[in-house]
Amino acid sequence: xxxxxxxxxxxxxxxxxxxxxxxxxxxxxxxxxxxxxxxxxxxxxxxxxxxxxxxxxxxxxxxxxxxxxxxxxxxxxxxxxxxxxxxxxxxxxxxxxxxxxxxxxxxxxxxxxxxxxxxxxxxxxxxxxxxxxxxxxxxxxxxxxxxxxxxxxxxxxxxxxxxxxxxxxxxxxxxxxxxxxxxxxxxx
Amino acid sequence: xxxxxxxxxxxxxxxxxxxxxxxxxxxxxxxxxxxxxxxxxxxxxxxxxxxxxxxxxxxxxxxxxxxxxxxxxxxxxxxxxxxxxxxxxxxxxxxxxxxxxxxxxxxxxxxxxxxxxxxxxxxxxxxxxxxxxxxxxxxxxxxxxxxxxxxxxxxxxxxxxxxxxxxxxxxxxxxxxxxxxxxxxxxxxxxxxxxxxxxxxxxxxxxxxxxxxxxxxxxxxxxxxxxxxxxxxxxxxxxxxxxxxxxxxxxxxxxxxxxxxxxxxxxxxxxxxxxxxxxxxxxxxxxxxxxxxxxxxxxxxxxxxxxxxxxxxxxxxxxxxxxxxxxxxxxxxxxxxxxxxxxxxxxxxxxxxxxxxxxxxxxxxxxxxxxxxxxxxxxxxxxxxxxxxxxxxxxx
Numbered sequence: 001x002x003x004x005x006x007x008x009x010x011x012x013x014x015x016x017x018x019x020x021x022x023x024x025x026x027x028x029x030x031x032x033x034x035x036x037x038x039x040x041x042x043x044x045x046x047x048x049x050x051x052x053x054x055x056x057x058x059x060x061x062x063x064x065x066x067x068x069x070x071x072x073x074x075x076x077x078x079x080x081x082x083x084x085x086x087x088x089x090x091x092x093x094x095x096x097x098x099x100x101x102x103x104x105x106x107x108x109x110x111x112x113x114x115x116x117x118x119x120x121x122x123x124x125x126x127x128x129x130x131x132x133x134x135x136x137x138x139x140x141x142x143x144x145x146x147x148x149x150x151x152x153x154x155x156x157x158x159x160x161x162x163x164x165x166x167x168x169x170x171x172x173x174x175x176x177x178x179x180x181x182x183x184x185x186x187x188x
Numbered sequence: 189x190x191x192x193x194x195x196x197x198x199x200x201x202x203x204x205x206x207x208x209x210x211x212x213x214x215x216x217x218x219x220x221x222x223x224x225x226x227x228x229x230x231x232x233x234x235x236x237x238x239x240x241x242x243x244x245x246x247x248x249x250x251x252x253x254x255x256x257x258x259x260x261x262x263x264x265x266x267x268x269x270x271x272x273x274x275x276x277x278x279x280x281x282x283x284x285x286x287x288x289x290x291x292x293x294x295x296x297x298x299x300x301x302x303x304x305x306x307x308x309x310x311x312x313x314x315x316x317x318x319x320x321x322x323x324x325x326x327x328x329x330x331x332x333x334x335x336x337x338x339x340x341x342x343x344x345x346x347x348x349x350x351x352x353x354x355x356x357x358x359x360x361x362x363x364x365x366x367x368x369x370x371x372x373x374x375x376x377x378x379x380x381x382x383x384x385x386x387x388x389x390x391x392x393x394x395x396x397x398x399x400x401x402x403x404x405x406x407x408x409x410x411x412x413x414x415x416x417x418x419x420x421x422x423x424x425x426x427x428x429x430x431x432x433x434x435x436x437x438x439x440x441x442x443x444x445x446x447x448x449x450x451x452x453x454x455x456x457x458x459x460x461x462x463x464x465x466x467x468x469x470x471x472x473x474x475x476x477x478x479x480x481x482x483x484x485x486x487x488x489x490x491x492x493x494x495x496x497x498x499x500x501x502x503x504x505x506x507x508x509x510x511x512x513x514x515x516x517x518x519x520x521x522x523x524x525x526x527x528x529x530x531x532x533x534x535x536x537x538x539x540x541x542x543x544x545x546x547x548x549x550x551x552x553x554x555x556x557x558x559x560x561x562x563x564x565x566x567x568x569x570x571x572x573x574x575x576x577x578x579x580x581x582x583x584x
Binding site: 079082097157158166173 | 278293406517550584
């Protein structure tokens, strides 16, 4: 594991040339740059073979709509989306991960956006994908992310009168006052 | 017509179907607006058994997350287990020996068969045919006995470990499996004979609860529900895992996406699963049933008593002191209901930083109102059971 990550850049390039998944990712990235401009994407990674790019919430709706319409790639299946919370990233505490899939070419793409927790507003994808409806309700329920334009943005899994967003990291799962269970010895 | 009768006809009824209604097969609710017997609109409400698995998983070492996955789609829990273990193995870079992979294929396909049997036989019950349910429920019990022989549990199996299987198949388990493979096809044929060309069943299910391929894709359908609409997407073929590429099987596809097609696709998948199990059993290679990964794979109990290293690893694994590499990984398997995905983000700690389950039921159930609007209440029940909505997977 660790050794693989420490290969020299030249070795990595050779491996990429031989690996069909890496080639596919390179082509996909080139296409993304062509369609939306190279400045639209940052933090391009390929963890465990899946191309992962970060973009902004201003552009995410156009990108996902564009990818759905694109006839060449046919990235028209929203596999899943979920929220996440990184409290230590100032100004980018909340995030959403979208995973798209082209069933025709079997290409998967992971798109991420990050935004401040003080302004948790993200454009809705319900006009593009019917399936985004409940996924967005779930992200709202767990993380308090708001989706203007969503037809029915109410809590989905938790009780309606809840006044907090439980998946945020500020709500630890165990009683923080217990001294016999410190983080040093147990769990995280 | 008398004016009063006319007024009566125009009155709409709000019907709360569920939660825990016998026809909903689980804890969820459908608030239906009805004009007589016709459904005008429907609002599905879920969350009644929400157990916060994603949150709980953030405090648990990888092993202790396995029982959580059992309780999602409890009709096919071994598939959930294996999917989870494969996700962790992908993150850790553990290679699983071929024997363990074949063993996994066998239990996963057994799980798929039981899942489909329950769905299809309950569909029969909902159309008024109880006998078929009794035929195949007995067979499900026999499969559960095989599980019991493999791992000691029946429903929430907690089967498998990171790196392979918890224990090898015993001769008794193999014998039970072989016996069952001999007797089950006859029962299955009888079950099919009872329904496939049954006039009443066909009238009750054909052109009921249909969905087009485009709509199904837009709503994120996967699994038999998508294949019934004519899209041959199967994770086992598109992204083979656990040596599925070694086996010869076909993907049954429907045309209309209606209740009858879903029933037929599931029945055919049972036959294909039997094919896979037979091949896997025939070609089951010798060798270890788990990877040589002492950091992650629990040592045998006897070794823990006698061997210092085993004791140390046992302690470290149980206490969750093994740290995972930083990374994010998505792995999906073909669950009983479709693509069951695990999105795991690790920050280098001992537990997942974020774990998201792509639960197929949760994703496609939102299309339900659209599928039943305009049909009658009894059609809505049949549609619901043919979609195989499992409440544990809806809520997680």
